[in-house]
Amino acid sequence: MTTAPTTASQPAQAGSHTSESHGEAARRLLSQFPPRPRPSAWAATEETREAVLARIDRPPLRARVKTTHENRWYGARKILSWLETFPGATWQERWQATPANTLGLKWTDVVLPWLAERGESAREEALRSGLLCLFVADVIRPDLPFLLRIVQTRYWREAVVEHRDPAGFARIEESADPVVLSSRPGLKACTQIAMILLAKGGGVSDITVGDCIELRQTETVALEKRGGDSRFLFYSLLKDMGQFPPDAPATLRALTVFSGQFTPDQLVDRYQLECRPVRDLIVDYLSERQPALDYASFEDLARVLALHFWKNLETHHPGIASLHLDRSVAKAWKERLRTKTARRRMPDGTMVEVTTPRASYGSLLGFVRAFYLDIAQWALEEPTRWGPWAAPSPISGNEITYKKDIRRRKARMDQRTRERLPVLPALVTAAENCLQDARTRLEAIRQTPSGSAFTVLGETFTKAGKSTRLDASGSACAHDTSGRRHHFALAEHRAFWGWAAIEFLRHTGVRIEEMLECSHHSITQYTLPSTGELIPLLQIAPSKTDEERLLVVSPELADVLSAIVSRVREASGAIPLIPFYDGLEKIWHPSTPLLFQWSSGGQRRAVSSKTIRKAINEILHAAGLTNAAGQPLNYQPHDFRRIFTTEAIMNGMPPHIAQLILGHRNINTTMGYKAVYPEEAINGHRAFIARRRALRPSEEYRTPTxxxxxxxxxxxxxxxxxxxxxxxxxxxxxxxxxxxxxxxxxxxxxxxxxxxxxxxxxxxxxxxxxxxxxxxxxxxxxxxxxxxxxxxxxxxxxxxxxxxxxxxxxxxxxxxxxxxx
Incomplete structure (x- = not known):
């Protein structure tokens, strides 16, 4: 491994993803659910100045507080006078003609000078109240980007709820959880609904799926935010009250978090290939291979051919346009492919380029060789289409022999298993202790008044004064003596799911994606015909090998499943149905009572693999486990699968039974998961000595005098x-x-x-x-x-x-x- 310092400004890599990737799902949904168009004119915006002011002066637009009403009426009168100086037949057209629509919070900078020139008083707060009143009265419908910049206080939401559509917001209150609706995420969701009403007009019942998608797209651009679970809650509130059709998406998280599957053209165009004929060839090749591949393998193939193969050649050999590579060009490309370079931040804050050997070098060569051989074979079947591209493969069969790589990988994996299996009991104990400590801290902060100091587990904290999350007992955030902020609810959440994941994985040996897809329906039972005994079973849905299998639930696993079900079950006793995203196939599955789910931002969502990995790493950090070299020991979720296999076979389970439990198609794969221990060789040698001694006279083995x-x-x-x-x-x-x-x-x-x-x-x-x-x-x-x-x-x-x-x-x-x- 080599490192080299880098400068602060680095060119973007060809394979980097842009926001366009995440916007593809939104574009597809908008074509299916278009937003409501804003008309050029409507009754309220065509009214005269006197009619608008008269309507503001009487219910339901008249404010109950006299001071508030006077400020709104004064500000609206001044703004209407100012708008009359701009061209247009309606107040909406005049507003669009002003520069204020693009200034956001500084829109008053163009109104105050106009008032000063006329010798009138400039009351900025009254102007803002008057603009709010005109928006609520539907005289002006502002653009969403403008609203996102100026709607920063609760008064906007309260004015829309009170004066625009109180009945619509009342229906939302009836269908939503009052704790969720009164929390900060719930109030933010109501503000988002209010913004849709101000921008699109109508009431809550008029909001469409397209309106919600348009708002999320605008927030992504204007606020430069893609995530934020609380910004998706408004859609869930509307959907739960039966606002949308049955085929509406279950969640809007797909718009800015998950992009879905891409076509061959879109996958290849990520890397901006210069040679158009070769680009079209790769797209055609991927289209031919796509039916026989799952999406993850299909995406890997596209990345290898477009990025690691052709984009690499175009970068170092500009103008290249033929698959017939010179020997020197092919040799240089393979040498570059042997290593990979990544940028890492050092402890002092500087960025360095780290060059390491590429572990998947042989696999990449195999993809490219298959590309050449497939084209050569297809050229015999369709000479017109594939014949011009047939060329000798720059990779020989001897270069992709995987025997040495397989042996090295087997040795590495066996060493990982031998290091981690002996310390597994210590990791399990550390997970239990972390969960118990997290629960102790959470219980302590819930019993402490806001702003008060408390001591728990030998540490002193000060509870935050305001709640930023959903918590019936107030804030779960506190500051330690150094001022560092701690969120005990999230810490307890990660500690529980870290413990649950470790127990689930080590008792079942399943893959992490299989664990996260287990639902309440996966827990079943079988009755033995002979004795009538009930055997609890866990059904593992088809995953990597598309093979469904059943596992016997041990008492230890039954305790884990019971704890998970008790945690995710609602007050009614049912487990909520939530949709989940398949990160490998890039598709959304229908709503299912998943076991691994939690509440975030007022919404139920599936626990992600990223959360599981982070939780396990936190437990490892707390345990302080190290390897033989004294370095911190890390666990990957797949390590538990190898440990499960090794323990099962070493304790007498036949390999072909372990193959069925693990879901392997080949028993050699199962034996590859089993680590070879020196203890096995020692025991085998001792058994041989015992058999040899049995063949010799017993008096030779007596104790000498x-x-x-x-x-x-x-x-x-x-x-x-x-x-x-x-x-x-x-x-x-x-x-x-x-x-x-x-x-x-x-x-x-x-x-x-x-x-x-x-x-x-x-x-x-x-x-x-x-x-x-x-x-x-x-x-x-x-x-x-x-x-x-x-x-x-x-x-x-x-x-x-x-x-x-x-x-x-x-x-x-x-x-x-x-x-x-």
Whole structure:
């Protein structure tokens, strides 16, 4: 990995997403549910100045407070006089002709100078009250961007509720939860509904789906906000009261958060390819492959071909227009593809570019090779369409052998499992402690008055004075002694779902997307025909492999499911039906009683995978778990799936049963999830030794007596002789009657060479004496001893030569380094 500092201004990457991606869903919905057009004229805007003022001066537009009424009437009279100086047949046309419609809160800057020139008093607050009164009276219908900039107080909402359509807002109160409606998100939702009435006219019953979509689009641009759960509540309030048709979208979160599926053209055009023919070719290829792929794989294929392949080539080889790549061009492209560069923020705040090896390098090459081979095959079937693009593949079959990558990945995953399995009990305990601590803090802050200090778990906090969230007991926010803000309700929310996710994943081994899609309908039961016993089951919906499966609910998992159901169940006992978004297929599913759901901004929504990962990371941070290198240990949701598989097989579950539980199509995939432990090799070796011992006499494995042990130790002590060491086996006698010079198992000590040479000289003299005296038998025996002595001396010489380093002519590292430098 290499790093390099970067400047503050960096060009946007070709694959970066823009707001257009998120706006595609809104455009599709607007074509199905168009907003109401604003007419050019209507009765109220065509009235005379005197008629408008007279209507303001009597109910229902007349304010109850005398001061408020006087300010509104004064401001409206001055604004109407000012508008009369602009062209137009209606008050709406005159308003559109003024520059005030684009100034937002500074619209009074063009009215006050006009009043000053006429010598009239300038009461800015009265002017603002008068404009509000004209809007409520439907004399002027302002644009939504203008309203979003000036509607910043509760008086606008209260004026619309009281004077425009009190019956419509009363129906909203009847159908909505009073706690939700009285909270800050609920009041904000009523303000949004009021803005639609001011901009579009009519009452609450006249609001359409298109009006709501148009408001959310305008908020996205004007307020530069895409998220904010509370800004979607107004749509839910209207939908719950039966305002919209049955085919209306269940939520508007899709407009600025999720974009849905894209066509091949839209996926490829993200990367702005310059060569139009190649761009069209990639689009046609994706269109042919799309029916056989799920959307996630289809999107990956589009990104590889458009971004990592062709956009990469166009960036480094401008003007390239052919798939027939030169050898040097293909080689340079593959070298660039081996690494990836990302920008990271360092602890000191600077940004650096970090270059790391690309783990998916082999997969990317496989996509591109398949692209070339498919075109070559299709060229035989449709020469006119695909023939001009057939070209030799720049990637050979040897370059995409996955055996080494699979082995390396298997080794990495096994190491992850071996590190995380032993500390899983500690993680479970930490999750329980975090949940208990979070509940203790939340209960403490709910019992504390606003603005008061309280101490919990050894820490002192000061409760915030105002509520910013839905909480019947007031604010759940507090500041510690350093001034840092804490939200105990959200902390308890993440602690619970972190604990629930860890327990759910480790007891089932399911994927995280399968866990988040489990609903109340997934909990079922089976009756054994033989005994009538009820077996609780958990139904896992088809996910990655499109295979449905059933899991037996253990007592521990039953406790987790019971806690989840108790948490999400309403007062009526039913689990709310909510829609959820499939992040892989990029589609919205119908409303379902999901188990993993929570209330956010007054609306029920599914718990996201991002929330689950963040919750698990917070528990890990609290646990302080580290790996062998002392670095913080991280858990991914898929680690629990590997741990589940490893524990199941090691505890005796047959692999083919584990395959069915995990939903794998291939048993080799299941065995790939199982980590190999050194303990298995040790136990296997010990079992082999036990079987081998069973074949030998049992008396060989009895405990030796003291005499036998002394005899055993004495054997090694008696091995030492004058010339060296005797190597005979234990329990065997000397075969040469202690004639050590003749014995082949004698290991001569090099330090006794002089003694051996003396023995050789003595034997030569004795042989000469025996020959001189005629002792022929004695001479023959002495010659045998002399030959053995000569042999022992030769062995010593050989050992001395072998101990000397022999240069075979192979260059050493020092010579290679010197030659390179």
């Amino acid at each position: 003291d005499a036998e042990w002394e005899e055993f130790l004495g054997h090694f002590e008696r091995r030492k002789v004058a010339l060296g060491d005797c190597g005979r086996a234990y329990g065997t006698s000397c075969q040469h009657e202690h004639s050590c010079v003749r014995c082949p198992v004698l290991r001569v000590d090099p330090a006794q060479r002089l003694r051996l040479e003396e023995i050789r000289s003595n034997l030569r003299e004795r042989v000469a004496e025996a020959e001189r005296e005629g002792w022929l038998g004695e001479a023959e025996g002495l010659r045998v001893s002399l030959a053995a002595t000569e042999n022992k001396l030769s062995q010593l010489d050989d050992r001395r030569h072998r101990a000397t380093t022999i240069n075979l002519g192979i260059p050493t590292f020092r010579e290679i380094a010197g030659r390179i430098s």
